[in-house]
Amino acid sequence: MxxxxxxxxxxxxxxxxxxxxxxxxxxxxxxxxxxYASLNPADRYLAERQYPAKPALPHILGRDGLGTVERLGPxxxxxxxxxxxxxxxxxxxxxxxxxxxxxxxxxxxxxxxxPAGWSEPEAASAPLVHLTAxxxxxxxxxxxxxxxxxxxxxxxxxxxxxxxxxxxMGHKVIALSRSEEKRRRLRELGVMTTFDPEDPDxxxxxxxxxxxxxxxxxxxNIGGKLLPDVIELLGNxxxxxxxxxxxxxxxxxxxxxxxxxxxxxxxxAVGAWTSAESRAAWEQVLRLLSSTDxxxxxxxxxxxxxxxxxFGRLAQGPMGKVVVAVAGG
Numbered sequence: 001m002x003x004x005x006x007x008x009x010x011x012x013x014x015x016x017x018x019x020x021x022x023x024x025x026x027x028x029x030x031x032x033x034x035x036y037a038s039l040n041p042a043d044r045y046l047a048e049r050q051y052p053a054k055p056a057l058p059h060i061l062g063r064d065g066l067g068t069v070e071r072l073g074p075x076x077x078x079x080x081x082x083x084x085x086x087x088x089x090x091x092x093x094x095x096x097x098x099x100x101x102x103x104x105x106x107x108x109x110x111x112x113x114x115p116a117g118w119s120e121p122e123a124a125s126a127p128l129v130h131l132t133a134x135x136x137x138x139x140x141x142x143x144x145x146x147x148x149x150x151x152x153x154x155x156x157x158x159x160x161x162x163x164x165x166x167x168x169m170g171h172k173v174i175a176l177s178r179s180e181e182k183r184r185r186l187r188e189l190g191v192m193t194t195f196d197p198e199d200p201d202x203x204x205x206x207x208x209x210x211x212x213x214x215x216x217x218x219x220x221n222i223g224g225k226l227l228p229d230v231i232e233l234l235g236n237x238x239x240x241x242x243x244x245x246x247x248x249x250x251x252x253x254x255x256x257x258x259x260x261x262x263x264x265x266x267x268x269a270v271g272a273w274t275s276a277e278s279r280a281a282w283e284q285v286l287r288l289l290s291s292t293d294x295x296x297x298x299x300x301x302x303x304x305x306x307x308x309x310x311f312g313r314l315a316q317g318p319m320g321k322v323v324v325a326v327a328g329g
Contacts, residue, residue: 003101004307005058009049012311015061023097023105025073030108032067032085034326036124036301037099039314040064040157041244046094053094063092065099065326066114066124076108085111086123089131089270089278100307102326109275115286118295125157125321126296130285131270131278133161136219136241137169139266145170148213150206150233152197153221155182157321158243160297162219163189168288174206174215176226182319189294197222203229214238222247231257240265301325 003020006012025031043061045051069083079085090110092098097105114123136158137149149166153159154175166173167190175191177183183194193209195202214235220227224247230240242265258265273281289295297320302310304326314322 001102002304003060003097004062006047006061007058009047009054009057012044012047012061012308014047015307017305017307020060020101022103025071025076025105027074028076028107028109029073029105030069030076030079030085030111031071032065032087032104032106032111033070034065034067034099034102034104035084036067036121036323037062037065037326038121038125038128038157038321038323039310040128041246041314042128043093044311044314051094055095060097060099060101060104061093062098062100062104063087063089063094064124064126064128065092065104066120067104067327070103079108079111084114084120086114086127088112088127088275088282089273090275094271099326100324107275110278112279112282119298121298121301121323121325122296125298125323126161127282128270129157129161129321130165130289130296131273131281132158132243132268133165133219134281134285134288135270135273136162136243136268137165137217139241139268140217140239140264143169143171143217147171147216148174148210150174150176150215150218150230151221152176152219152226152230153244153246154186154191154194155179155317155319156221157318158219158221160189160320163191164292164294165285165288166219167191168292168294171217174210176202176222178317179319182317185319190292197226197229203232206233217241219243223250224248225251228253228257231263234261234263236261238263241268242266243268296321298323304328
């Protein structure tokens with residue numbers, strides 16, 4: 001089979017397309033012939049040694065994907081060759097070979113059916129970002145339906161998923177994006193108001209726009225110098241769910257900004273969920289999306305041989321998910 005191999009942890013520039021032996025299914029596993037696989041910033045973090053996992057090299061990245069079951073390992077009774085399945089989440093692409101390959105071995109308890117009416121690229125791209133967004137929205141317990149939620153990096157994969165799920169929960173959503181066109185599209189998704197984080201006065205404008213209210217929950221995909229401005233908008237007992245660090249470390253963070261409003265900050269890590277917890281969360285995600293007729297948003301689909309270009313698009317800041325067509329690509 002063809003697979004993109006990561007020879008070292010110096011970055012995605014070390015990826016190379018090569019022939020590899022087909023995987024052999026072990027106990028409780030299925031072999032998927034991959035149709036589509038989607039990219040995540042975590043793939044790049046792992047390739048740059050910014051992720052805790054240290055897989056055996058050469059490694060195959062790719063955490064999301066969809067395909068057809070080709071072979072079954074011992075003990076598998078609930079699947080048949082020819083079934084189409086989506087990978088929910090697990091160690092695929094992290095400590096074990098991932099979906100940037102024509103075939104991948106997956107534990108069957110990490111496979112789910114394709115939601116009715118979804119396209120293959122949509123189903124291949126949704127699980128990780130929507131589970132991440134769901135955890136970010138629920139990790140602090142139940143919030144009132146009319147909560148005011150701020151999403152940074154709102155046009156990315158997790159950002160769009162967070163907007164969709166927050167709206168389905170009844171939240172009022174404020175979104176940040178650098179692109180005027182993306183801010184327009186976010187408003188079409190139901191965002192109450194949007195701001196450009198590169199405007200140094202954006203948080204003052206946002207504070208005026210939502211007065212006398214303050215933000216109840218911030219979902220931060222960006223980090224960097226943006227986080228202190230986000231904290232300026234938070235109300236008493238507000239929470240920050242930290243998803244990513246696309247802008248790097250937070251410079252000169254003043255912890256005193258957390259004291260008197262009793263603000264809490266926590267990290268999001270769907271990898272800490274068990275398979276059962278992920279499945280339960282996925283069922284809630286599908287229920288919420290169905291309640292508003294929302295679907296995963298795919299920015300672009302690249303041929304399998306153009307994985308480097310797909311990562312280039314991810315670095316540019318897509319509107320939704322970047323996907324590669326593995327079968328025939």
